[in-house]
Amino acid sequence: MLMRTRGVEIRRDRPYTQRDLERIGTVKRLSDEQRLDMKVVASVLPFRVNDYVIEELIDWTKVPEDPVYQMTFPQRGMLPPAAYERMAGLHKLGADKSAINALAAEIRTALNPHPGGQMDMNIPHDDHGRKLWGLQHKYRESVLVFPAKGQTCHAYCSYCFRWPQFVGDKALRLSSSNPATLCDYLRRHAEVKDLLLTGGDPMVMKTGLLATYLEPLLAPDLEHVRIIRIGTKALSFWPHRFVTDPDAEELLTLLERMVKAGKHLAIMAHFSHWRELHTDIARTAIRRLRDIGVEIRSQAPVLAHANDDPDIWSRMWNEQVALGIIPYYMFVPRDTGAHCYFEVPLVRAWEIYRDALKRVSGLARTVRGPSMSAGPGKIEIQGVADVNGERVFVLRFIQGRNPDWVQRPFFAGYDEKASWLDQLKPAFGEEEFFFEAEYRAMEWRD
Ligand code: SF4
Numbered sequence: 247m248l249m250r251t252r253g254v255e256i257r258r259d260r261p262y263t264q265r266d267l268e269r270i271g272t273v274k275r276l277s278d279e280q281r282l283d284m285k286v287v288a289s290v291l292p293f294r295v296n297d298y299v300i301e302e303l304i305d306w307t308k309v310p311e312d313p314v315y316q317m318t319f320p321q322r323g324m325l326p327p328a329a330y331e332r333m334a335g336l337h338k339l340g341a342d343k344s345a346i347n348a349l350a351a352e353i354r355t356a357l358n359p360h361p362g363g364q365m366d367m368n369i370p371h372d373d374h375g376r377k378l379w380g381l382q383h384k385y386r387e388s389v390l391v392f393p394a395k396g397q398t399c400h401a402y403c404s405y406c407f408r409w410p411q412f413v414g415d416k417a418l419r420l421s422s423s424n425p426a427t428l429c430d431y432l433r434r435h436a437e438v439k440d441l442l443l444t445g446g447d448p449m450v451m452k453t454g455l456l457a458t459y460l461e462p463l464l465a466p467d468l469e470h471v472r473i474i475r476i477g478t479k480a481l482s483f484w485p486h487r488f489v490t491d492p493d494a495e496e497l498l499t500l501l502e503r504m505v506k507a508g509k510h511l512a513i514m515a516h517f518s519h520w521r522e523l524h525t526d527i528a529r530t531a532i533r534r535l536r537d538i539g540v541e542i543r544s545q546a547p548v549l550a551h552a553n554d555d556p557d558i559w560s561r562m563w564n565e566q567v568a569l570g571i572i573p574y575y576m577f578v579p580r581d582t583g584a585h586c587y588f589e590v591p592l593v594r595a596w597e598i599y600r601d602a603l604k605r606v607s608g609l610a611r612t613v614r615g616p617s618m619s620a621g622p623g624k625i626e627i628q629g630v631a632d633v634n635g636e637r638v639f640v641l642r643f644i645q646g647r648n649p650d651w652v653q654r655p656f657f658a659g660y661d662e663k664a665s666w667l668d669q670l671k672p673a674f675g676e677e678e679f680f681f682e683a684e685y686r687a688m689e690w691r692d
Contacts, residue, residue: 259400259484259491262295264288270295272306273319280310286334287320290350290357291584292412294402295319299483302525313519313552317403321551324404324584329353350413358582359410361621370431378431380422385623385645388440391428395455396448400484403518405549405588407580411446425459432463432471440473442514449480453493457500464507474504477514481542482522485531502538511540515571518546519553520562523569536570545575548595548616549588556601563602563610573606576615578627581666589665592616592639596627614644620667622685623647630660638673643681647688651681 262270267284276284284293295318303314310321322330333353336346368382370389382390397411406412422428432438443459463471480487488494504511513535522528535542544566548554563573578595579588590598595616603611617626623646631640637660643651656679658670672679 259296259298259486261400262300264293267293270300272300272304272309276309282334282337283322284320286330286337287322287324289333289337289346290325290329290353290413291320291404292402292406292409293320293404294399294412296401296484298486298527299401303482303521305521313558314521316551317405317518317549318401320404321587323587325353326356326586329356354410354413358585361407361580361582372427372431373434378422378427380424381428381431383431383435383438384647386437386649388442389428389432389435389438390442390444391459392422392444392446393425393448393451393455393459394422396443396451397446398450399445399447400450400480400487403479403516405547405552405579405584407582408446409583425462428459429462429465429468432468436470438471440475441471442475442477444477447478447480448476449478449484449487453496453500456497460500460504463509464504472508473510473512475512475514477516479516481513481515481528481531482517485525485528488531488534489527498534498538501535501540505539513540513542514574515542515544516546517544517562517566517571518549519558520565523562523565529569532569532571542571543574544571545577547577547579547588548590548598549579550590551588554590554594554598556598556605559598559602560605560610563606563613567607567609573610573613575617576613578616578618578666580619581668585665591663591665592618592627592670593630593660593662593664596629599627600629617644618667621647621689622667622681623651625667628655633657633673636660636673639670641670646681648681648684654680656680 267273267281267288273281273284299314299318304318305312309315325333333346333349336349368384369377369379370381370383371377380392380394402409402412432441441463448456460474462468463474486494488497491497501511517523532542546553553559559576566573576595576599578590578592579585599616603613614626617624622643624644626642626644628640628642631638638657639660640655641658642653642655646652657673658679659673661670664670
């Protein structure tokens with residue numbers, strides 16, 4: 247919805263969810279079959295878009311192949327075929343909400359809702375051994391906080407690995423409503439240098455609320471937390487947040503105050519396609535953040551049906567560098583949710599990364615990847631090599647649950663179909679990877 251105030255175009259962030267699918271004008275024009283597919287998939291996986299995504303990011307003349315459409319609208323292949331058929335059967339029979347919800351819950355449980363030990367291994371404890379829900383402390387130097395009011399997004403990515411947080415299942419939520427708990431924990435952990443506010447998308451919070459998390463970090467006893475990262479897709483899905491939202495000015499003032507106080511403040515911007523960089527409002531938002539000294543680093547997974555093409559990545563990284571954004575990570579999509587639809591074999595992900603990197607400025611070669619954020623740590627596929635007649639993947643930890651694992655190369659047998667760590671086997675006849683016994687012990691301890 248557009249309004250005008252003193253010549254500036256103001257847009258209201260109006261979300262559409264599963265219930266509103268039939269209200270979206272462009273969706274009404276799709277075939278009955280496509281609309282049924284959407285309804286079926288959206289009854290299991292979260293769905294949310296806004297007018298900005300619909301009108302300015304999706305090219306509806308290219309639907310269904312359009313990449314932003316693929317990344318935001320439900321597609322049939324996002325559910326395993328048997329699950330799809332069962333849910334479609336209920337819809338065709340006009341089943342009631344409770345039957346649909348019961349089946350949806352069953353299907354979700356089979357979609358690996360908490361990969362990487364998030365529910366069990368990453369939640370820290372207070373002095374009395376109570377779990378501090380809403381915090382994660384997986385790597386020594388970094389803590390993640392999930393503010394309770396930041397657990398939604400301006401639009402949902404259909405490949406999101408945090409999808410369980412958006413489907414109303416409280417058992418799957420990881421959120422914190424208390425900045426004081428966070429600060430107490432940080433005070434007791436001087437080894438933490440880096441705090442990541444994440445979600446959902448913390449930028450859905452009003453500035454006043456965001457300030458309750460950021461401003462206490464200026465206290466002298468939290469000086470050790472020097473880096474503040476905010477994981478967000480607002481620059482892609484709602485750049486108005488930094489330009490025309492009613493509290494946009496207040497937000498920039500808050501971020502600038504943090505920078506001037508000596509914090510390194512980085513927006514960890516989730517950009518999946520160069521198209522997201524092309525609107526005037528996105529460029530204005532990027533410039534405004536850069537002008538106040540905020541760093542913007544970009545990251546995204548490589549996805550079948552959306553961006554599994556080196557041309558897309560090289561163009562995106564080159565354009566980002568020109569805009570002052572630092573390319574940071576290419577991820578491998580996690581083994582959760584709609585993984586069956588978006589998965590890219592590891593070898594293909596590596597080829598895309600490599601081919602893209604050949605075509606970018608040296609300044610864009612800051613980007614790391616393709617990287618799997620798995621239970622033991624962030625593992626990068628460094629390449630494929632032939633060693634003593636055996637074809638292997640060369641891997642390394644970028645981040646490890648044990649910091650000593652970092653940068654240690656290790657090898658897995660080549661498998662052209664493998665798309666995640668658990669499908670890889672150690673090379674050279676080894677029984678297991680060097681970190682596995684220690685990782686098992688960590689799982690037991692927790
Ligand atoms: S913006 Fe991030 S948290 Fe939100 S749906 Fe997309 S990937 Fe998930």
